[in-house]
Amino acid sequence: MAERVALLTGGGDCPGLNAVIRAVTRRSLDRGCEVIGVREGWRGLVEAQFEPLDDLAISGILPRGGTIIGTSRTNPYKLDGGVERVLEHFGREALGALVAIGGEDTLGVASRLHDEHGFPVVGVPKTIDNDLSATDYTFGFDTALTVATEAIDRLHTTAESHNRVMVVEVMGRHTGWIAVMSGIAGGADVILIPEQPITVEEACRDLQRRHERGKDFSIVVVSEGYELTYASGEKHQIAQEPAATDQFGHVRLGGVGDVLAREIEERTGYETRVTVLGHVQRGGTPTARDRILATRYGLKAADLVEAERWGTMTALRGDAIVEVPLRDAVAELKTVPPEFYEAARTFFG
Ligand code: F6P
Numbered sequence: 001m002a003e004r005v006a007l008l009t010g011g012g013d014c015p016g017l018n019a020v021i022r023a024v025t026r027r028s029l030d031r032g033c034e035v036i037g038v039r040e041g042w043r044g045l046v047e048a049q050f051e052p053l054d055d056l057a058i059s060g061i062l063p064r065g066g067t068i069i070g071t072s073r074t075n076p077y078k079l080d081g082g083v084e085r086v087l088e089h090f091g092r093e094a095l096g097a098l099v100a101i102g103g104e105d106t107l108g109v110a111s112r113l114h115d116e117h118g119f120p121v122v123g124v125p126k127t128i129d130n131d132l133s134a135t136d137y138t139f140g141f142d143t144a145l146t147v148a149t150e151a152i153d154r155l156h157t158t159a160e161s162h163n164r165v166m167v168v169e170v171m172g173r174h175t176g177w178i179a180v181m182s183g184i185a186g187g188a189d190v191i192l193i194p195e196q197p198i199t200v201e202e203a204c205r206d207l208q209r210r211h212e213r214g215k216d217f218s219i220v221v222v223s224e225g226y227e228l229t230y231a232s233g234e235k236h237q238i239a240q241e242p243a244a245t246d247q248f249g250h251v252r253l254g255g256v257g258d259v260l261a262r263e264i265e266e267r268t269g270y271e272t273r274v275t276v277l278g279h280v281q282r283g284g285t286p287t288a289r290d291r292i293l294a295t296r297y298g299l300k301a302a303d304l305v306e307a308e309r310w311g312t313m314t315a316l317r318g319d320a321i322v323e324v325p326l327r328d329a330v331a332e333l334k335t336v337p338p339e340f341y342e343a344a345r346t347f348f349g
Contacts, residue, residue, distance in 0.1 A: 001306055002096025002120065004034045007053070009067040010041030010074070010106030014128045014140030015286035016294035017101060018061035018068055023298025024099050024124075024305075025053045031306060036095060041102070042109060043074035045086040050093060062291060065284045075247035076109060087117060096120060097305045103127035103138070104330050105248040107313065111326040114311040122304040123313035123326045124297045128282055130177040134329040135315035139294040144171065144281040145181050151277055152186030152219055159217040165207060165264055165272040167220045169257030171281050173250070176336050178281065179223035184344045189218040191348070192260070194225040196341045200260070201231045204267045206349035211270070213349075218270075222260050224253040254278070296321045 005028045009017045025035045037057075039049035051057075051069065061068055076082030090098070100110040101124040113119035125132045128144035148170050159166040168188075172178045176193020183191035189210055190203045207218050228236040238256040245251050254276065261274040286294065293316065300314040300321045315324040 001031070001308075002033065004036055004093065004095050005302075005305055006036045006038050006050075006090070006093070006095045006098045007069065008038035008041055008044060008098065008100055009069055009071045009126070010100065010102040010109075011071060011127070012103070012282060013066050013071050014126055014282050015065045015143040015284060016139035016290040017066065017071075017126060018064045019286060019291050019294035020101050020124055020126070020139070020298040020301070021053070021068060022058040022061050023295045024302050025058045027299050027302035028305070029055065031302075036093065037069035038098075040070040040072040041074055041106060042076050042086065043072045045089050046074060046076050046079060046082050048089040048092070063285045065286065073105065073246045073248060075105065077112065078247040083113070086113070087119075097122065099124060099301045099305065101126050103129065104132060104333065107132070107326060108330045111311070111330050114326060118310070120308070120310045121326070122301050122309065123329065124301050125313060125315065125329060128178065129172050129175055131173065131175040131333045131335070132329050133332055133334045134313065134324040136318070137293065137316050139290045139297060140282070140286070141177065142289040142293070143284070143287045144178050145185070146287050147281045147284075148178055148182035148277060149185040151275065152182055152188060152221065155219060155275060156186075159219060163216040163271070165218045165220060165261075165268075165270045167222060167257045167261040167264065167272060167274040169222050169224055169254070169274065169276045171277070172223045172225060173253060174225045175333055176223040176226070176341075179221045180336050180340050180344050183221040184340075186219065186221070187347065188221040188344070189348060190220045191341075191344050192220070192222040192226040193336060193341065194223060194227065195335045196338065197227055197229040197235075199229050199231050200263050200267070204264060207264065207268055207270065209349035220260070220264070222257055224256060226256055228256065228259060228263075
């Protein structure tokens with residue numbers, strides 16, 4: 001069994017990271033292991049930044065958002081000698097196992113290190129986007145969904161008072177999980193997501209139909225990754241800095257809400273406002289569901305380390321926490337199934 005277990009959190013933070021850190025650490029300490037936090041994701045292994053985690057370090061962190069060991073979007077495969085330095089520092093610290101807590105990017109690196117170098121790694125699926133395959137849900141998603149749903153509820157009352165259309169832009173990158181689920185939960189009148197790109201014209205028609213039925217306010221939820229799509233076939237992805245990408249090649253999305261709101265106002269004549277929820281969806285305390293899921297994932301990850309099940313990831317299937325191959329989790333994005341969008345669409349217009 002590994003005597004020194006390392007932990008890292010990579011990619012965008014999300015509520016529940018500390019709950020995983022606490023669970024992995026507690027169970028590993030109980031088994032007599034030492035636990036080492038790697039600072040700021042893969043950067044900590046590239047630059048040899050470590051901090052020991054003991055009982056005191058994990059005390060009181062269960063309800064805290066963010067991550068006590070920091071995070072970054074560092075990709076060792078994009079840095080000169082990055083992978084060699086990861087391997088060297090891992091060996092030099094006499095680490096026997098790594099628990100990598102992350103989304104497709106962080107776990108993609110973990111999977112590659114395992115396949116190419118036999119790296120002793122176990123993954124835990126994190127992301128508010130819920131776009132990782134091989135698991136029903138990632139932790140962090142429920143909190144983001146709850147924040148977005150509450151925002152939609154709040155926007156309803158102001159929309160109704162002013163007879164306005166309120167456009168809510170939510171995160172989710174290239175999948176529409178947050179948009180569809182918060183839209184269903186909050187009773188959105190139109191939802192636009194990357195997977196089922198209805199046109200701007202269709203969205204406006206739905207709003208007009210609703211107004212003809214006597215409802216003179218509406219809520220539109222748009223996912224940041226929705227490409228503005230027109231009946232002509234024209235499509236535009238709206239990104240904040242089209243030229244800049246991170247080390248994993250992602251553009252910074254955001255801004256589609258503004259453009260869509262202008263389009264709606266011009267095409268329908270209805271006064272329209274936009275709210276961009278942004279990082280509020282990622283901050284703050286995790287929901288009870290996320291705390292429980294993150295805790296169960298963390299305990300399972302410690303068990304996988306003890307059993308030396310390298311190259312695996314903890315996953316949720318139904319109500320059970322199971323192990324799956326890491327490479328299955330990162331092979332493709334988990335998109336919103338059409339039946340979820342169909343359910344939401346029943347209430348459009
Ligand atoms: O992957 C999580 C996420 O919040 C996405 O929904 C969003 O597109 C991105 O991260 C934002 O990244 P950053 O924190 O770098 O602005």
